[in-house]
Amino acid sequence: MDHFQYLLLMAGCLVLTAPLELLGARVYRQPARLARAVLPVAVVFLAWDAIAIAAGVWTYNPRYITGLLLPFRIPVEELVFFLVVPVCGILTYGCVQAMLARGQSR
Amino acid sequence: MTGLGYTLPAIAAVLAVCAWELLALRTGLFRRPAYWLTMLIVLGFQIPVDGWLTKLSAPVVEYSATQVSGLRGPWDIPVEDFLFGFALVTAALLLWERQRKCDRRPAPASGRRPAERAESR
Numbered sequence: 001m002d003h004f005q006y007l008l009l010m011a012g013c014l015v016l017t018a019p020l021e022l023l024g025a026r027v028y029r030q031p032a033r034l035a036r037a038v039l040p041v042a043v044v045f046l047a048w049d050a051i052a053i054a055a056g057v058w059t060y061n062p063r064y065i066t067g068l069l070l071p072f073r074i075p076v077e078e079l080v081f082f083l084v085v086p087v088c089g090i091l092t093y094g095c096v097q098a099m100l101a102r103g104q105s106r
Numbered sequence: 107m108t109g110l111g112y113t114l115p116a117i118a119a120v121l122a123v124c125a126w127e128l129l130a131l132r133t134g135l136f137r138r139p140a141y142w143l144t145m146l147i148v149l150g151f152q153i154p155v156d157g158w159l160t161k162l163s164a165p166v167v168e169y170s171a172t173q174v175s176g177l178r179g180p181w182d183i184p185v186e187d188f189l190f191g192f193a194l195v196t197a198a199l200l201l202w203e204r205q206r207k208c209d210r211r212p213a214p215a216s217g218r219r220p221a222e223r224a225e226s227r
Contacts, residue, residue, distance in 0.1 A: 006166050009158055013151075037202035045194055048115065057111035057173040064166040085191070086198030088151070093144040093199055100140055 005064040006077040010084045020091040024098025027091050037090060042082040046070075049078050111173025116186040119193035126200065133203040141199065145192070152191050157181025 021028050050072035052058055060075050068076040135141050159166040162182045177185040
């Protein structure tokens with residue numbers, strides 16, 4: 001199970017933030033808008049990741065990742081991270097906005 | 107430590123994202139209380155999640171000592187990670203916000219959006 005630590009952490013983030021959609025975030029209901037917000041940013045950060053890995057700025061403990069590598073020796077977990085973290089941020093933003101709007105209209 | 111590998115790019119990323127908004131996108135995101143509240147919440151969750159990845163007792167990610175400032179926060183999170191996280195989440199929120207239709211302004215007191223009012227006229 002240790003090899004799935006990083007992936008399980010990311011899964012936990014998705015599970016924890018999923019209810020925000022029902023609290024008014026309205027993010028997963030706009031999949032195209034979500035993709036246009038998350039994917040370009042993920043590409044830039046993957047490029048940064050690739051450079052940092054090649055330069056030895058950071059390394060991944062083989063014990064806690066699956067070992068599946070993308071091009072440029074990027075662990076697949078990193079791609080998941082760059083998708084999951086912004087989605088969680090947008091869900092939070094959507095939910096906060098919905099709650100502030102509800103407070104205003106009361 | 108030189109910090110060249112991570113500290114400088116992390117600072118540059120924050121500056122780049124801010125410049126992108128202020129000079130090009132101009133979505134008004136930074137004027138929205140919802141944005142700053144979101145970033146506070148994100149910061150609160152970054153500490154346990156990022157901390158899990160960086161804790162020195164069983165690190166998932168390890169940083170070259172010569173490439174970071176050496177300042178590490180709770181659970182040994184490198185201070186650079188907070189800049190990295192800010193840039194990552196803010197960039198995605200900017201692209202999300204840029205695609206916002208109609209309701210550029212916060213909802214008026216009536217609770218109806220300006221666009222809806224225009225449509226119902």
